[in-house]
Amino acid sequence: MRTKKTLLALLIVLVCSSLMFAGTVSGKVTYTGTPVKQKPIDMSKEPSCAKQHATPITNETVVTGPNNGLDNVVVYLSSGAPDDGQVPSQTITYTQKGCQYIPHVLPMHVNQEFEILNDDQTSHNIHPLPKVNTEWNKSQPPGTPPIKEKYDKPEFIPVKCNIHPWMHGWFVVLKTSHYDVSKDGGDFKLPNLPPGKYTITAWHEDYGTQTADVTITGNETKDVNFTFKAKAY
Amino acid sequence: MTGAILFTSVIAVLLVAGLATLASAQDEPLVGPKPPVAVKPMESHIGNLTGHAADAKSDYRRYCAGCHGVYGDGNGENAVWLDPKPRNFTLATFKCRSTLTGTLPIDEDLYNSIARGFTNSNMPPWNTFTKQQRADLVAYIKIFSPRWEKEKAGEPIKIPPEPPVTIESISHGQALFAKLECWKCHGTHGEGDGPSAATLTDSQDQPIRPYNFAGGGNDSRFKCGSTNQDIYKIFMTGVDGTPMPSFADVIQPNDAWDLVHFLRTLQVHRHGKENVVLMAAHGVIPPYVDKNAAPTAAPADNKAPGGGQ
Numbered sequence: 081m082r083t084k085k086t087l088l089a090l091l092i093v094l095v096c097s098s099l100m101f102a103g104t105v106s107g108k109v110t111y112t113g114t115p116v117k118q119k120p121i122d123m124s125k126e127p128s129c130a131k132q133h134a135t136p137i138t139n140e141t142v143v144t145g146p147n148n149g150l151d152n153v154v155v156y157l158s159s160g161a162p163d164d165g166q167v168p169s170q171t172i173t174y175t176q177k178g179c180q181y182i183p184h185v186l187p188m189h190v191n192q193e194f195e196i197l198n199d200d201q202t203s204h205n206i207h208p209l210p211k212v213n214t215e216w217n218k219s220q221p222p223g224t225p226p227i228k229e230k231y232d233k234p235e236f237i238p239v240k241c242n243i244h245p246w247m248h249g250w251f252v253v254l255k256t257s258h259y260d261v262s263k264d265g266g267d268f269k270l271p272n273l274p275p276g277k278y279t280i281t282a283w284h285e286d287y288g289t290q291t292a293d294v295t296i297t298g299n300e301t302k303d304v305n306f307t308f309k310a311k312a313y
Numbered sequence: 314m315t316g317a318i319l320f321t322s323v324i325a326v327l328l329v330a331g332l333a334t335l336a337s338a339q340d341e342p343l344v345g346p347k348p349p350v351a352v353k354p355m356e357s358h359i360g361n362l363t364g365h366a367a368d369a370k371s372d373y374r375r376y377c378a379g380c381h382g383v384y385g386d387g388n389g390e391n392a393v394w395l396d397p398k399p400r401n402f403t404l405a406t407f408k409c410r411s412t413l414t415g416t417l418p419i420d421e422d423l424y425n426s427i428a429r430g431f432t433n434s435n436m437p438p439w440n441t442f443t444k445q446q447r448a449d450l451v452a453y454i455k456i457f458s459p460r461w462e463k464e465k466a467g468e469p470i471k472i473p474p475e476p477p478v479t480i481e482s483i484s485h486g487q488a489l490f491a492k493l494e495c496w497k498c499h500g501t502h503g504e505g506d507g508p509s510a511a512t513l514t515d516s517q518d519q520p521i522r523p524y525n526f527a528g529g530g531n532d533s534r535f536k537c538g539s540t541n542q543d544i545y546k547i548f549m550t551g552v553d554g555t556p557m558p559s560f561a562d563v564i565q566p567n568d569a570w571d572l573v574h575f576l577r578t579l580q581v582h583r584h585g586k587e588n589v590v591l592m593a594a595h596g597v598i599p600p601y602v603d604k605n606a607a608p609t610a611a612p613a614d615n616k617a618p619g620g621g622q
Contacts, residue, residue: 125508203494205558209516214460215406216415217551219558221493227562242556243497245512 103273103296105304109155109266109282110148113310118142121246128201129179129244140184140248141286142310145265150308152185153284154252155268156259158291160278163255167192174239174249176204176220181239181249185285187259188251190234195226203243208251210237217242236283250285282306355461357420357451364420364448366456372446373453380435385457397434398519405458406516406554409537414551414559416467417460423451425538432534470549472542473566478574478586480594486575488601489568493560495548498523503579516554523556526579544573 118138123130130136143151167189175182177199188194196206203221213231220227231237231253241247252259260268262282270280273296283289287308294302357364374383380399382389387401400407409426410418427447430438439447455461476482490496498513500506503526515521528534537543537552549569551559564572577587578598591598 203497205556207516207556207558211404214415215404215516215553217553217556217558218414219493219560219563221563224563242513242558243494243509245509 102271102299103275104269104271104301105273105278105280105294105296106267106269106301107304107306109150109153109262109268109284109306109308111144111150111287111308111310112148114312115142115144115310116313123179123244123246126179126202126244132178137178137180139246140180143184147265149262149265149267150284150287151261151263151266152183153262153266153268153282153306153308154185154187154254154259155262155270155280155282155306156187156254157256157270157273158279158281160276161256161258161273163257166257168257171195173197173226174251175199176206176241176247179204179241179244179247181247183249183261185250185252185261187261188231188253189257190253190255191230191232193228193230194251195228196220197226198222198224204241204247205243206239207242208237208239210235213237213253236285252283280304282308284308286311352453353456353462355452355455357424357448357455359420359424359444359448359451362444362448364445364450364452366449366452369446369449369453372442372450376439377450381454385454391435395435396519397431397515397521398517399436401517402454402457404554405460408552408554410467410550410553411469411546412467412550413470413561414553417464419466419469420448420451423454424448427451429538431536433536470546470561471566472545473570475541475573476567476570478590480590480599482571482574483578483587483591484575484599484601485568486571486573487598489564489572490575493563493572498556499526503527503576513556515556521555526576527581529580529582541570541573541577544576545569548572 118141120136120138123133123136140152145151172186172188172192172194173196174186174194175197179200179202186194198204198220201222203219205217205219206227207217209215210231212233212235216229218227231251233253234255235251235253237251237253239249239251258270258273260270262268275296275298277293277295279291279293281289281291287310290306290308292304292306294304296302352367352370355366378389380389380391380395381387381402382392382399385402387399389399392399405417407418407422407426408431410416410422412418412422424447427439427442427450430436442450496507497509498505498507500510500523503524505523505525505528507523510523513521513523524535535543535547537547547557549559549561549564551557551561560569574587575598577583577585578591580588
């Protein structure tokens with residue numbers, strides 16, 4: 081009986097502490113060196129998309145911001161936080177608009193359902209190229225319902241449209257719900273971290289990965305920054 | 314006396330076992346990764362035939378490994394010379410299926426692929442094998458990917474009976490060909506020269522050409538079989554590992570038959586029922602009129618385009 085009570089008390093303390101002392105890791109992803117100039121995309125073969133862009137858009141392999149900020153870097157907890165297997169319930173979407181993938185990089189939890197939408201006046205085929213998960217390839221003409229899918233193993237999956245060869249994107253399937261994609265000049269934030277020792281990984285599709293260790297002790301915000309070396313070509 | 318006999322027989326048994334181990338050890342290559350020690354007890358079921366992986370080991374090594382590799386990874390010694398590349402069985406991605414995209418094919422799909430071979434590739438029709446040999450080989454290629462142990466084969470798609478070919482069904486098929494943008498790769502006349510054709514690559518980054526319907530005079534050039542049902546299956550299941558996607562979610566079953574009828578007319582040298590119907594209509598496919606669409610404006614005269622039969 082006493083042990084039960086002690087356990088219950090301990091549990092309450094634990095739950096409260098995790099609620100009260102939720103740490104945050106935030107920071108900025110930057111690059112050094114000179115990134116390759118991203119080429120403008122010639123969409124003349126798909127006029128319905130070309131006219132959506134006043135000036136031609138460029139590749140999104142490397143997207144930079146002011147002060148050497150690097151966008152589209154997936155920052156996530158790679159170890160330290162046991163995955164509770166809780167699949168986030170919010171629906172995430174991957175939209176094809178103007179013959180472009182929005183967002184360019186879509187992070188998701190293992191087994192989290194996501195929707196693929198076609199906002200264009202042209203057919204796309206969505207062809208993710210996984211190695212660990214199962215490969216499929218589906219056509220999505222304009223005005224057809226969203227394609228609902230999920231992946232059951234963690235993996236970085238390149239996505240392409242065979243009809244429009246310039247279209248490239250990524251599905252990033254993670255075994256954690258603590259992740260963010262750097263944006264607005266490389267900013268990222270991982271909130272709601274219970275106290276603990278973590279390894280944080282930053283992944284960029286062209287520049288590779290980097291890791292940093294961080295310890296969260298209580299209700300605090302830790303600053304973690306990543307710097308990637310830009311590839312010359 | 315009994316002791317001596319027992320002793321001799323024990324020695325004999327040990328000797329035989331030792332020799333057997335030695336013999337099997339000699340089959341293994343001296344360098345490189347070791348092949349799977351024992352053949353996984355995979356099975357295949359085609360009709361009332363049951364294939365056993367273990368029974369296909371020597372056939373596989375004799376006839377298949379040269380291209381597909383001893384480890385099933387498509388890296389046999391001939392592979393560098395081949396285009397298209399031999400199938401990599403470790404990925405368990407197959408072109409010719411009767412199941413939806415992303416699912417494993419049923420055993421019969423693989424069995425038929427072995428017998429049919431692949432046109433425009435170095436895979437010949439293996440009709441020299443007995444049915445049992447083919448069934449065993451289907452079981453054997455399952456040892457190369459763990460997917461065969463974890464997943465069930467997909468459910469074969471349901472194909473409704475083929476409606477009669479009419480000029481209307483061909484006309485509707487043509488409208489679908491335009492609407493679904495098949496022509497982006499296959500070209501407006503199905504000659505494989507659409508605007509995206511030149512940039513296509515398969516999932517291994519090898520260049521790949523879209524199918525040219527107009528070339529050749531007979532049906533044998535279809536990779537996954539030449540009946541109307543086979544063509545129906547192709548665009549509903551997609552050709553996994555290639556740019557050809559599945560249209561199963563976007564084409565209604567009967568619309569799919571209309572598309573098959575139109576695709577047949579792209580085979581301009583083929584004397585099939587579809588081209589007979591087209592000839593009867595003086596070789597002109599009338600523009601498609603959607604009977605279910607809300608009427609917009611009454612035609613000015615009674616000459617609706619095409620008319621019908």
